[in-house]
Every structure is written in C-alpha cells, then in structure tokens.
Amino acid sequence: MKKNHCSLVLEPPCSDLVIDVGEVTLGERNRNELQKTQREQEKARVVQAACALLNSGGGVIRMEMKNKDEHPVEMGQDLELALRELIQSSDFQAFFEYNPQGRNFYIFVKSWSSDSFSEDTSVKPRICSLSSSLYCRSGTCVLAMDSRKAFGFLMTKKKDAKYRLNNEGSPPSKIPQIDHQNTSESNPAYRIFQMNRLTYGEILPFPESQCIEFKQFSTKNMPKYIKNLIPQYISAFANTRGGYLFIGVDDESKKVLGCAKENVDLKSLKDIIAGTISKLPLVHFCSSQPMVEYSIKIIDVFKGEELYGYLCVIKVEPFCCAVFSEDPKSWIVNNKKICSLTAKKWGDMMIDTDPELISELAEAFESQLSLSHGPPLCRPVYSKKGLEHKADLQQRLFPAHPVPSDHLRYTPESLWQELVSEHEGLEELIHRQMRPFSQGILIFSRSWAVDLNLQEKEGVLCDALLIAQNSPPILYTILGEQxxxxxxxxxxxxxxxxxxxxxxxxxxxxxxxxxxxLRLRAESNTDSLGGEVSLIDYPRSYSFLGTQQAEALLQALVIVLLSFRSLLSDQLGCEVLNLLTAQQYELFSKNLRKNRELFVHGLPGSGKTIMAMKITEKIRNVFHCDPREILYVCENQPLRDTIRKMKICKAVTRKTFIKSIFKFKLIQHIIIDEAQNFRKENGDWYKKAKAITQRKKACPGILWIFLDYFQTSHLSQSGLPLLSEQYPREELTKVVRNADEIANYLQEIIQKIREHPPPNLPPEYLVMLHEAEWAPGVTGSKTIKNLNLEQMVTYIANECHRLLRNGYSPKDIAILCSTESEVNKYKDKILKEMKKRKFSQINDVSIFTEDMVDSVRRFSGLERNIVFGINPTTAETAIYNNFLLCLASRANKHLYILSLSNS
Structure with a gap:
C-alpha cells in the first residue's frame, strides 16, 4: 500500500473517519463553468476519498465550498454520477448521503459490504474500486473489467490454480485448446510472425480478431506511445487466450505501414517493450509464479528493393493467473493515511472468502460472521458447535428488549449497583440524561477504552453506551469533579x-x-456539565428506528468484546476469530483493581490459557504497562514460546523464574498458568511471585493463577497454598474444546479420579464437578489400541497419511509420549516412517518435524485437532488417571491412545 495525498483528519469532538478534500466547486451551473482539467481534479479527490471510506468502515467526506454562493447549492451531477459509477449502482443513498452545513459540505459514506453489491450471491466483490486495471479481449475490443467481471475472473483463476495443484492437470474451466492458434501453422498471424520481410502497403490476409490487434506507430514521442499502448493490450491478451499485437498496420485497410527506419531505434524499441511488460503487476494463485511469456519480432518493411522501416509484432501467451495494466485504482485508510492498494493486496482483498474448512472441521464449527456478508476489513468468526451463538450471547449479555418495553435497561445490573454505591449522585445524573429516551439499553463499563483494547484514563469514573430507538448510539464518559x-x-x-x-x-x-x-459534581449532583455530542449533523438515517437494527448492532458488539484470535488461524493460514463463552467473558470483565490476586480453577478444555492471554492484555491497558512489566510463568517451554510470539508480555518457565539470577525490577504483574504442575523443588515460586507483585504495598500488582488439580502430573509439593486459602477464587466449568466422544472419555477418567483421587488432590475440589458443562454436538473419534513397537509406528504413519489426505495439515497433529526419554526413543522411528509415505498434497516432507513429537508434560496448556498418545505410563500409579486426562484433553477431534504390547 502506498500513501496518498488527501489529508485525513480526526477532529475532536468528531468521532468518525473524516477525510478533508479541500475546496471543491459545488452546484451544477458552477461546475459546468469549470475548465475540464479542474473539474476532473476535484472529482478525482472526492471519488478517491469515497472509495477509501467505503473500503475502511465508512466515514465522512468534508469539502469547503469554493464558489461564493450565499445559499446552499446541490453537489453537482458529475460528482454524483462519479459516485454512482464507483459503487456500480443507481441506489445512491444506499451508500451516500450529503448535507451542506455553512461553508462546509459533508458526504456521509456507509461502509461497503459484499451482500449489498448484488443479489447474485456468486458475484460479491469484497472491496470497492474505481478501476480494476484488468483487461480482457472480447471480439476485436479490449474491455476493462469492472468489479463484477474482475471478481468472477479472479475467482475462476484461483479455482483453476487449485485444481492444477490437486490434480496436476488442466482445470475444468480452461478455455479449449484454441490457444494453439498462436503457434499453429494454419494461423495466418503465426505465419506472418515467422517472416523476416514484408512490402510497404501490402495488405495482410486476415482481419483483426480476438487474438489479433492492429496498431500504427505514433509519429510523436515514440517511447511514450509504446509505454501507454502496451499495458492494456498485454493484459487483455494474457488474460484471455493470448494473441498478436501488430504495431505498424492500419486497422481499417490492413495495410502494412511500419515505421520509417530513421524514426525508430530497434534496440531502444525492444528495451522499452521488455521494460514495460516486466513492470506489469501480476497476481498469482499458483505455486510456480511464472512471468508473462511473450516474443518480439521485428520485420523489415521494404519499398521496392530498399529498406523503408520496420513492423513490430508482439506475441503474447495466455497467462496462468492475472495480469494487470497497472495497480488498480482503489484506496483504503491505513494508520490514518489514505493508501492506494497494490495489485497483490487488491487481489487478496477482492476475493477474500471464508477459509475452506475440511468437512470434519466444518462439522465442528459454526460461522458467526461470514466474509460474504461483512465489510471489507472484517475477519471470519466461528464458534464451536454446542456453544452460544452470537445471538444467544447478545440476548444474555445485552438484551435489546427491555421489560417493560417503555423503559431503558441498565446492564450489567451488578456493575450499575456497584457504581451507584461508589459515587453519590451518579444515579440521578444518569436518570436525568436518559429522560429523552423511552426504549433501549444502557451498557456500563468501568472503562470502555479497556474493553476495546485501549488504555484506561485515570479519573474516568465509568463509561456508559446508550443504544436506543430514534437515536444514534451515544457513549457517555463520566468524570470526577476535578x-x-x-x-x-x-x-x-x-x-x-x-x-x-x-x-x-x-x-x-x-x-x-x-x-x-459528563462531570459528576460532589456539591450538587444536578449541576453536571455535558460536552457536545457532535459538531457534524448526521442524517436521520443514522439513528436507530427499531429493535432489528439494535439487535444487529449489539451482535456486532458481542463480536467486538468477546472475540479472540483462534488457533485455527495457524492451521488455516489466515486470521480466524473465535468467541469467548459468557462464563469466560464474565471472568474477563472482572475489576482488576478489586481482584489483584485471583485463583482461577478450570476443568480440562475450559479455556484457561486463552483467559490468561486475555487478562494479560487487559492488565496492559488498565495499568498502562509496558510488556516488560508483565510476567507470564508456565511449566513448559512450548507454551512459553507460544506466549512469547504474541509479544504482549515477558514469558518464562517456572524453573527460569525460580533459578534466574536476573532481578525482576521491572515486573509489576504476574500471570501463572498450568500451576497444578508447578513444583516447589527449586524454590517457593508462589512466595516469590507474591513478593514481587506486592512490593508496592499501597498499590500491589496483579497475581492471577490458573490451574486444574485434575491434570496434576506429579506427587511432589506444588507450592500452591491450601485450597481453603486460595481466595478469592473463580471457576471455569464449561468445557469447550473436545469432540463428544473425547469429552465422554474425559468424563470417564474424571469419574475414576473422583473414585480414587491422588493424595495431592483436595477432596473439596471435587465439588466443582457438580457445575461442569460439556458443550455437545461435535463429532470426533477416540481409538484405543495395544500394538508392538513396529505395528505402532506403522499405524501412526498410516493414520497420518489418511488424515492428511482428508484435508488436515501436519500442524494439526501432536504425537505425545509419557516422558522426554521416550520422546527420544520413538521420535526418529515415527518421523522416518512418516516420510516414507507419499503425501500428494504436501511437497516437502521436511514439515514433519521433531516438534510434532513431544512429552505430555511439555504439551500441557496446548491443543491439537489430532493427538496420538504413545504408551501412557507414569512412575506413580496414583496419578495415572490425571496423566491420562491431561493427555486426552489435548485432542480436539481425534484421540489415539496406543499402548505397547509385549508381542
């Protein structure tokens, strides 16, 4: 993306994207009096700003009226027509409304969305463009592809590339072998291309056609003429069936005219052609990524027996993917700058679609937000089947139908009551502000900034978001008096x-x-000061008229507040979001200042590590922390490395935390994860963590500890305080990770633990099982086998081969052994056997890396769709079931428990 020239300004108290395009002449009569160049320049600025806002979530174009009319005037038909052409729709008000305000003229721009483009579900370009810069041949014409045609063309090329990759053959949509005309001896253009000499005035024995174009040489500025001529024709021929561009032939008479030899330098001509073609933007969907194939032939043109000049022929081969004449004319707002999109970025965004989940994953996840219905910048959102849909979460957290119907609902009720008890006069202040509104919802937060992953502002008592009928949403910020x-x-x-x-x-x-x-005054709660809501007068259509709009907005709010980056992102190669459960969101919403130390107990697969990451981000925003001031401590290195990649905090293992000689001078807050597997053998980690976070007695830091006694993998002292002393304490009892068959197996193991608990599992911890919920509805498999070593290695390789053939990737697979010594014992044998198999969809077998094989203990806190557990054994029989539970809970879809037999 490249920075552009329009200035983007965000002016307090304006709270939207506002692009200032400067002075513009307005009014039909005034614009007709402008010189063409000035009119086109002004129009280009407005269209560019509109395109950028359409692609970036919407906003406002502000222009200053250049003409001196004393009364408001209309925008001007040429400007309105240009905006209609931009959206390729006659429904102007679907995206644009305008309003003159004094000397300023505002155009209000709604976000582009795929579903508003066409009723045809197969034609849904993801972004808006002034020009695609893609061309094709139609008969003897070169046609510019509009957004619809460009979208269909790119989708076809993408499907063809995928077909070639999977089938190593020609795609079903490939144009019939008419392409051979380019090299066939029966093609008269090919025969001319092979010749070295033609006669001036000679009539070529064929007309222009889909694969033949005639052009004359320019008599002025030859290099500029060639540079301007070539891009469209090369793009058109390459994107269709290939063809010949004859330069030096009259297109009507078909006479060979050439170019006089004194007017052309052949080497320079070839260099210009080659240089121009080499600069054409290419977008590839295939792995080979070739360049445009073309040939240049210079044919001598004679008058009688004397050399007069030259005819130039460029033969262009059909291209595998897409050839652009230049970067598309499309813009986006990035970091508060208007940027033009490169062909690669534009192509990616144009046909961005929901990831293709393999059938088994598609059965496991439910779409909450599809790209086919969303604005250009949104990402796909999924939730595991059996969990709350975004509509259910919205009704639970932010119900749009208050009871009674003529009142506002204040939510969360518990937070509202806390705030009223803490701040005298707040209740009356809020009630007074809400008098004009009869129906809707007022959503309180101690800091909406923190909820949006921004930093909290000191002195803000609370924020409240109003979504009410006949009003745009309003965010109220309540400040203390000073x-x-x-x-x-x-x-x-x-x-x-x-x-x-x-x-x-x-x-x-x-x-x-x-x-x-609003400012809450202590001496007089009726003397509050209200800031201006907005200096820009938005159209009436920007206010809500009914509960349907409110519900749609509140469901979008659910995604904003509850979404997090899914582990599917790494497996699918694109960013995918999941949603927190209501239980997880309630934990995330806790007031950190009132819960500086907290023990979070969670059943296997309840999302403890996800919550640890989310709380780390929240700590950063509430306390204005540098990542170096927050410490994440876990037991194993793979989990540590996963957190380090996120760059939200410092991450170390428990051993490093205890043994390290470096001082934790910068650390203020600590998150402990998988604490049930911590040991006290190297030192009292809990005492050290508490000492670090409580250095500032008046304002201690955060110490949150996540654990699950059911997954304890040792009988040593853990260093945790007694369960009765783990206060305050919260529980995550909704298991969201595992497929039904695996979840049933986990419940069987937990029942065994319940019947024969190990000595280090507190008896009162078993009470948590009464609250356990297991999200149903996801199919999967559990396989238990006894095999000898040779059979086991072969079985793993064969199953991996089958699963990869069905669409899984090596990143979906974990092979877990009981101990690190067993990892070293089995790893080479397993990987060697897997690399013997031919995986047609995997070119490089080196991706079967050592990371796929690990120990159960080192893999604690992580998960995979497919888990092989090899010969699960423990030194202590008392914790065997705990160990088995930890192993089995790592698997999302397919679990294999493979024990070694003596045979």
Missing part, C-alpha cells in the same frame, strides 16, 4: 468503537457513534 481531558478520551474511545463495530463486528448498516462527557 478531572480534565475527558472529551479527547471519549472521542478516541468512540472512534475506536465505531471502527470495530464495522470492521471487526461486521455491522453493515449506517452508523455513527456520538461522544458525550
């Missing part, structure tokens, strides 16, 4: 909220969010 700077904070928060509701939550309606600051 606090300042609230308007900038509120505006920044509202700006982020609006952008995320569209670009993350997938809201496709017209949307603005207003910002209003």
């Amino acid at each position: 606090e300042t700077g609230g308007q900038d904070y509120c505006t920044s928060t509202v700006f982020t909220l609006k952008q995320k509701l569209v670009n993350l939550g997938g809201y496709t309606g017209k949307l603005c969010v207003m910002a209003k600051v």
